[in-house]
Amino acid sequence: MQKKSSATIYDVANRVGVSLATVSRVVNGNSNVRESTKRKVLDAIEELGYHPNAVARGLASKKTTTIGVVMPDVTDMYYSELARGIDDVANMYHYDVLLTNTDEDPVRETMAVNNLASKQVDGIIFMGNELDNEIINTIIGVDAPVVLAGSVDEAGKLPSVNINYIDAVKEATEAIIKNGHTRVALVTGPMTHAINRLHRLVGYKAALEEAGLEFDESLLFSAHQDYASGLQIAEKLFLAEASAAVTYDDEIALGIMNYMREHGKRIPEDFEIITANDTKFTIITRPQLTSIGQPKYDIGAVAMRMLTKLMNNEVIEETQVQLPHSLERRGTTINPNHVIQ
């Protein structure tokens, strides 16, 4: 049974007959305390059910052992897996996580960052690709360190951890081209986002060029990352006479796949699809989705680990980390040496 209105460090000090400072020292594991008094203090803490008040601690020490995470949507599998990676290593280093959903709305993103700053978080992990100048500036303005996870800024200057999107998309596109397609579509997000314009599109074009294929604007699509958009895009894909698509989101890919099949196309024989996030969705459907493989959990984990270093002012060898990706060949592509499911 703990006391209701909890004891303060002052109560503990009184009980034992020592000063606040001493209690504070044992609570913080400070070495310079005689073993015997340490014992007594610990006992008193136990008896009183004392728990340090983290808010007071934060005020006095200027450290809150809390980090902020701003992300588009917890409900999105891709981001929630990153979040899990973040949370696990955050806990490992005894940080708590203040979570904010932004739906990738720049206004809310800016508000979120400012809000976190005023809550005095020790650091921030930012996810979201709508990184316009205002957000970049507020990120830079905050005095807590910030690292991007699964997100790229225009200038590529902010600390971040990602995969190499250019290569990943290029390899995916190549894989499809190798199967004989000449009209392969690219489904991404808005070209205002650096990740689409400077990475995905570039990788896609590189693959086309190496294969001697002309870039065709009508095969480029921008879609919001959800199932319904996939359905819509699928219709356009049909009209554009695409015979394959590389998409940046699994739900979109699913929408495309289901639409195609319901309109008489066989997957992968008549239409091939490669998606990009390799979430659970790719496994549980039939056929399973071929996807770029991303170490999502690790992206989050590594980003968080980097943040801990930044918060400790440790030197960091490389602040633009790229983790390895792969191509997970499954049922929405015709694969060499593999039987179609």
Add this chain to the structure above:
Amino acid sequence: MQKKSSATIYDVANRVGVSLATVSRVVNGNSNVRESTKRKVLDAIEELGYHPNAVARGLASKKTTTIGVVMPDVTDMYYSELARGIDDVANMYHYDVLLTNTDEDPVRETMAVNNLASKQVDGIIFMGNELDNEIINTIIGVDAPVVLAGSVDEAGKLPSVNINYIDAVKEATEAIIKNGHTRVALVTGPMTHAINRLHRLVGYKAALEEAGLEFDESLLFSAHQDYASGLQIAEKLFLAEASAAVTYDDEIALGIMNYMREHGKRIPEDFEIITANDTKFTIITRPQLTSIGQPKYDIGAVAMRMLTKLMNNEVIEETQVQLPHSLERRGTTINPNHVIQ
């Protein structure tokens, strides 16, 4: 350009030539300030780029405008949708959310609650069904109000918002029995969880009884809520000669479905499935999964709304809220008046 090491309320007061109290008043929207001085203070705040320090505020006011959310896993669609509902109304009431994943481990759950308490959160939303006495006690011991979302405690005393699991499972089971099945399995979690023993199982048995069917222990399965478990359970279902199953998790249902189909069973002709969480998974697969319909977002939202009332010491008519559920008939059951997809 904001100043780097940010201005304090003291700086603002000095600039304008008023006292701290006055600045504090305008910052907090307190009415008793002359319009003209309010203007001046606001201007100074703007010029200095002053942002109130939430930690100091928390210490002085004993309110942090932060709530804690403890949940099994952000990566789980069911819980992440609840979390989104929570987050949205939390924001609406200007609360921030401190998120903790527990993987439903009682030790971590207890630690999480205590940790949140020491961070002085104003309230806590708890999700997870492994509610043993220790956790219940620490929940009760915390002096911030706590509400359960999508989770039930043994005694049913804690404030909570759920659906009526007894009825929901009963209806699902009935629907299947009506299609002529006599060996319908129930796949839940461990019977140590109140939600399984006191709710799901009870609803299942009620349906059996009304149909004059004998309860058969060998048709009762306990599985961890993930795809792999579904695959495993499916095998046992086969051996138990079940011809239909009611499950409590969509990933499990998917595992069962895929396994069955890969072993020659047609769904729903040879085997019917009803799942319970109605996540995105149920829509994107073929066939789509018939599921109990739960207002997941709303469960989170209502729980959070209730918490705001508790935090304000408002009177609450009913602290055991049950939201309406439904039965979403889709492709894994043979439905009256419906064509099978």
Add this chain to the structure above:
DNA sequence: AATAGCGTTGTAAGCGTTTGCAATTCTTGT
């Protein structure tokens, strides 16, 4: 013109810790 009363503003005491520095107590060596 004096006064009651209201709207504004200031004073100062916390809120519960941390932490640099000073003071005190122990150890040791001699």
Add this chain to the structure above:
DNA sequence: ACAAGAATTGCAAACGCTTACAACGCTATT
């Protein structure tokens, strides 16, 4: 037994803000 130095401990200021309570200046009343 005593001084020097090391090990412990205590003091008190800070952290940045909120909030009773007191004090002030005005206006409206009589």
